[in-house]
Amino acid sequence: MxxxxxxxxxxxxxxxxxxxxxxxxxxxxxxxxxxxxxxxxxGVRKPTAWDEIGPFYKRSAPHTATLLRNGDPGLPLQVAGRVYGTGGEVLQGATIEVWQADHFGHYDLDGYSYRATLIADGNGAYRFDSMMPGHYPGRVCQHIHYLVQAPGHKPLTTQLYFATDPVFEGDPDRNYTRDPLIQSRELVRPVALAGDPKDIHAAVTFEIVLERI
Ligand SMILES: [Fe+2]
Incomplete structure (x- = not known):
């Protein structure tokens, strides 16, 4: 039977x-x-894939959720997500440092433009407003760097990538390896357009999962 x-x-x-x-x-x-x-x-989550920290990290970035400066060119970008442990628990108070190039692919090495330190709220959530990063020589894809830390968990360096990156030609599943530094397809996130027609911005969700020490 x-x-x-x-x-x-x-x-x-x-x-x-x-x-x-x-x-x-x-x-x-x-x-x-x-x-x-x-x-x-x-109730389980896979740890977020590691990616290189890169050469442009600076300590002590300001505590701000607004990375862009008034009048900056580019596509406004809002990134939001939560920080979890692998058991699915939210990690309230996790520290999330982010840094990226501006629209033109320049890192601010003298100051702290496009650099921020964020603290996950009571729901493990974080959010920041920025600009879609530009491409720059030596890197294939647009990206935002992350360093995420929480007590009792392994610090994580990783990078967020964008499925809309022209390098992927609309097919990140097939083409994400064009950037040899992309360690995992899961780091390439979908991009939604949000806001009203006069104030369009790109919106990306990027959840972070940290492993316990
Ligand atoms: Fe970079």
């Missing part, structure tokens, strides 16, 4: 997505939505 297995949630959601019955809202893909759902149900 054939044993009929119950379909998994992944099966059901994948088939529903294929039929167009469910659609993930930006900036999630169906695969990411399913993965996120399963992770929540299991």
């Amino acid at each position: 054939a044993i009929t297995e119950r379909p998994t949630r992944r099966d059901l959601l994948s088939k529903s997505a294929a039929l167009g019955v469910v659609v993930a809202s930006a900036p999630l893909t169906i695969a990411e939505a399913i993965a996120g759902w399963e992770q929540r149900e299991q």
